[in-house]
Amino acid sequence: MASMHHLLLFLSLISFPSKSISQITPNEVERQTLVRIKSDWDNPTSLASWSNSTSYCKWTGIQCSSNGAVISIALSNQGLSGVFSPSICDLKNLSYLDLSDNNIGGTFPTSLYNCSNLGFLNISFNLFVGGLPADIDSLSPRLTYLNLGSNNFTGDIPPAVGRLTKLQTLWLYSNLFNGTYPAEIGDLSNLESLALAYNNFAQTAIPARFGNLSKLSFLWMVSTNLEGEIPESLMRLPAMMHLDLTRNSLNGSIPAGIWNLKNLRFLYLSQNNLSGSINLNGSIGAEGLEEIDVSTNQINGSIPESFGDLRNLSHLIMYNNRLSGEIPASIGLLPSLYDLRLFNNSLTGVLPPELGKNSPLSNFEVADNMISGELPRDLCAKGVFGSLVVSNNNMSGKIPESLGSCATLNDIQIQNNRFSGDVPVGIWSATYLTTVLMHDNALSGTLPDKLPGNLTRLQIERNRFTGSIPSSAGNLVVLTATDNLFSGEIPANLNRISSLQNLKLARNRISGGIPASISTLTSLTELDLSGNSLSGEIPAGIGSLPVLTSLDLSSNRLSGDIPPQIGNLKLNNLNLSSNDLSGEIPASLESPAYSNSFLSNARLCSSDATLVVRSCDRQSGSSGGISRGLRILFLVLGAVVFVIAVAFAFIVVREYRKRSEGSDPAAWKLTSFQMLNFSENVIVRGLVDENLIGCGGGGKVFRISLGSRGGEIVAVKKIYNARKSDSKLEREFESEVKTLGSIRHTNIVKLLCCISSVDSKLLVYEYMGNGSLDRWIHQTMWGQSRPLDWPTRVQIAVGAARGLCYMHHEISPPIVHRDVKSSNILLDSEFRARIADFGLARMLVKAGEPDTVSAVAGSFGYMAPECAYTRKVNEKNDVYSFGVVLLELTTGREATDGGEYGSLAEWAWRHLQDGSEISDVTAKEIRDPTYLAEIEVMFKLGIICTGTLPSARPTMKEVLQMLLRCEQMHE
Missing domain, CATH: 3.30.200.20 (Phosphorylase Kinase; domain 1)
Structure with missing residues (x-):
């Protein structure tokens, strides 16, 4: 390659004799080097500008010095693939190299040792594998920034890294390191930022030598398998601003000297085994402190009054602990407090009365405590308050009128308290309001006819609300208002709430008929209108709701026949009892599963003895008014009809047997x-x-x-x-x-x-000898009690991902399954997974229907959100569904088991957002600490796959790669 390079240069000099060597040589060398670099990558379409028609200094990602020397290559997220180009370091003046977020693979490129002027190197978010070389200190002595994060590097971090003495930033996060990291990192006297997070290092304590990093301001060691106590030496780092040791096995108490870190702004110590009380009494010297997070530890005791002395504190986050006592009133005086989260403790007393009055408070969460008293009246005094979460306490009184004029309010969760009085009317006009959970209180008032356009969840059951049901709420997903005093009729234009999935209006005073427009609620999974005064017939359109699984219309005044279309539904729960329904129960509903679904309907009958209704086979009454001759005639005609029927049945059976035996x-x-x-x-x-x-x-x-x-x-x-x-x-x-x-x-x-x-x-x-995956995750398999262990679950996930990856990426044209779910993943005798059921049944049932007919493709709980509003399908629909399967494998919950959040995907996302431990929701069969890191990876991958935006979801190829990492972690 080198000889060819010199030959090309020689020919260029011959072709242009009028130009001096000093004019052409440097530029041509740089140009030809860039051309070689481009040729070393696979199909770099993003580098189309790298051609001979323009100056190479104007090519994508290239920056030159005044004399035309390339000094910077910045090609982040350009879709580059293949291996690292060894020609890069032929650019002798290169000082900046950023190839992050591409698909470049291979081992660590030791050709980088030839980049003697390199000061900045970022190859994060690529596909590099293997260990780091023991002589990594052969990199440029000028190197100040080194980012190798989010690759597949394994083994140890070599001690030689401590000899890169100019380093200011060292980021090695999110790899597969499973060995050790060296104490020699503590020799990097210029280091300002160190990121080792999300690596499964061998369990070890934080090296005391790290206390020598006098310039360190950022230390990120989340999930690095730390043990032991936080060393006192870390308290000698005067520049420290951000210290994150979350989710490790640290024990002991928080060192008293931590309050000497006068520049500290962010402290995260959650999900460890830390104990003892936080003692902030006296002079703490924390003028620069802005955020404290000691959540999910084993901290006992009360919150000291001296928290009120932290004048720069903006985030106070101590949820999931064992804190007791009252929240100090001085916290309400903090001038910078923005986010206060103290939920899931044992706090008592009342809330600080001046909370929000003196600071730009935006988020306030104290759910799951034993707090009493009223809500502070000035929560929104600074006009930025957004979220109020005080559920599951002993609070009482009225909701402050000031919240009715809080334009920024988006989330209010006050359920399971003793609040009373009318809800301020202004709350229902908050533009950004998305979630209202007020159930189980003694609240009153009415709802507006038009709810806020961004509202998705309204749960107000077991209160004293009156008035009519709203007729408009464009994005409402859940409306539960059982056990209130609502009256009037159900709105006729339900199509204006077309996104509803759960509608529960039981035990109110609603009258009139069930509107036919209910058939427009095609996302509805639960419908409960029981315990009202509804009359008229059951609309046949209910039977066309594609994902309805629970229907309760009991204890009303409904009449007429049961529409046979109801039998088309796949119902887990059906209750039509205590009405005035008549006629014969449709044959499709004559099942032991519905044995008690039709009670107290005197005029209903059935030919199925398992149903608790009268039989439709009536004995004839007195024949006194019919002559003996007519009775004989009827008997003769009946006999003739019987003989004809028997003969016809014989012919039909004979023909069926002939066809079944293949004689035709x-x-x-x-x-x-x-x-x-x-x-x-x-x-x-x-x-x-x-x-x-x-x-x-x-x-x-x-x-x-x-x-x-x-x-x-x-x-x-x-x-x-x-x-x-x-x-x-x-x-x-x-x-x-x-x-x-x-x-x-x-x-x-x-x-x-x-x-x-x-x-x-x-x-x-x-x-497939072991049936479908759902039977093994969600129920005992044919009387067996042996659950799926974690390695088997990983094996199944990898196998299913390989099948989908083949369908999406390895055949042409690609195949989109459209109904990926655990019941369509079959298992052979060795628990190897197979993707099954490609929707041929749905194809057949279209016979005779127009080509333009639209239908929801998939199964509820597994369908991507975009399936509700577009008929266009692509591979990202399957990715969403597969993400739900991953969540099933890790949690053991069903796709529709999301509790108040509806689906499993939404429930899992909320759980992660709340900062709760993933181990708390892991299926009990796999709660083995050995596999905790892998389970967390798969759980988070499931959440990423079920992202709302299709473009943000990974491809199946990327999903498979992440699962293979999980598989490698326990090998």
Whole structure:
């Protein structure tokens, strides 16, 4: 390569004899070096400007000195891939190199040793692997900034790093380091910023030698496996402003000398085993202190009154501790207090009365204590107050009228207290209001007809509200107002609240009919209108709500027949009791699961004896008014009808048996995708009840033994089509089946063949001995009690991710599954995962419907938010669904088990936002400290995958990479 470079330079000199060597040589060397660098990366489309048509000093990311020498390359987030270019250090004047946030891989590039003028090096957020070289001090002696964060480096941090004496910034966070970090870091006398967070180092104490870092102002060591006590030597760092030792195993007390850190502004010591009280009495010398976080430790005792002496304190965060006593009144006098979080302690007494009056208070959280008394009246005095969270205390009195004029209010959670009186009317006009949780108090007042446009959650059950139900709230997701005094009718224009998922208005005084517009609430999962005075018929449109799982209309005055469309719903709960319904219960609802769903409806009947209603098979009454001859005629006619019916049934059964036994060659059409050792007759004969193992996706699933010597078993999914498929749909079906039949991947269930008839399709798959993942996570598997251990869960997640990664990235055109969920991840006898069920059933049921029909694709709890408002699908929909599966694997909760937050994804995000420990929500079967770091990685990955914006979600390729890291952590 070097000889070719010199040849090109020589030819350029011959071609331009009129130019002197001094004019062309330096520039041409720099240009050709940049061209070589570009060629070393794979398809760098972002470097299109790197061409001969413009001056290289104007190329993307390039900065030159006055004489044309390249001194800076800044190519962060440019989509670069491949390996590190060894030609970079041929740019002898290069002093600044930023290649962060790309896809560059390989081991640590020791070619960087040749960059003798380099002062700034950032290769974070790439794919580098392996250990750091023992001679890393061979990097430029001028280096002041070194950032290797968010890569895959492993092993130890070499002691030689302590010989890079000019370093001011050393960031090695979020790697896979599993060895040690050297005490020699303490020799970096110029170091100002050190980040070692999120590495699984061998358990060790903080080196006392770190106390020599006299210029250190930023120390970030979250989740670095620290043990022992915080060394007193750290209290000798006069420049320290930000100290974060969160989520380790530190014990002992907070060193008294910490208050000598006069420039300290941020202190995070949460989630350790620290004990003792915080003693701030006396002179503490903390003029520069702005933020203290000692949350989630084992700190006992009360909050000292001397907290009021911290005049620059802006964030006081001490939640999840064992603090007791009263909150000092002096805290209300702090002039800079912005964020106060003391929730989940054992605090008593009343709140500081001047809270918010003297400072720009924005966030106030003291939930889950034993605080009494009233809310301070000046919380919003400075006009920036946004969040009030005082739930689960013993507070009383009225909500201050001043909150009614607080334009910045966005979150009010005061549930489970003893507040009373009318809610200030102005609260309902707060533009930024998103969450109102006021349930379980004694509050009164009315709601406006139009709620704030940003409000998503309104829970006011068990209060004394009156008036009508609002008719407009554009983004409302949850409205629960049971056990109040609301009256009037349900608004007819429910389409103006189209985003509702939970609507509960039980036990009020609501009258009138259920409006037909309820069918527009296509996101509704729970509907409870019980205990009111509703009348009229049940709208058939309720049966078209695609994700409704709970319906309670009991204890009303509803009449008429039960719409058969209700049977289309997949309900976990149905209650139509105590109404005036009549007629026969639809056959689709005649199930033991609904045995008590129709009580106290005198005119309802059923032919199913398991339902607690009268039988529809009535005995005829007195025949005194009918002549004996007519009775004989009726008997004769009945006998004739019976004989005809028997004959017809015999013919039908005979024809069915002929088709089932394959005697009619035209009855079934077999399309194979593998070498088969069975015929369609074997499969068809196996479609009997004793082989039925489940239902789903529009059909039944059978387990059929082929009777071969090897005991081979297949799974057969039978999909019905009530209407004759048109030719276009038939062609689409065959095309999709052939596509799936051509897929060959270890982690995608193998489709063996398709067997078609006029009214049904049989899809024959390889049989998965351990069934579906959801059975193992959420319920005891066929009487077995053995739970899935953590390594098996990681194996399953990696396998499923490989299957989806193949579908999204390795075949053309890509396949979007659209219904990824734990029940569609099957497990073989070794718990290897297979992606299954590609939605062919949904395709079949479209026969006869227009192509433009819209439908929600997916299952509730797994559907990405954008599925509610767009028909466009892409790979990011699958990423969201897979993220929910990851949350199921780590928490053991179901996708719809989000409590007050609705979905598991929303609940998990809230849990993380609250700063709560992930170990608190980990499934009990995997609460092993050995795996805590891996579980946390998977939990957070699930939250990232379920981000609201599709563009912010990772690709399946990136998800797989992160899961492989988890797998490597326990190998």
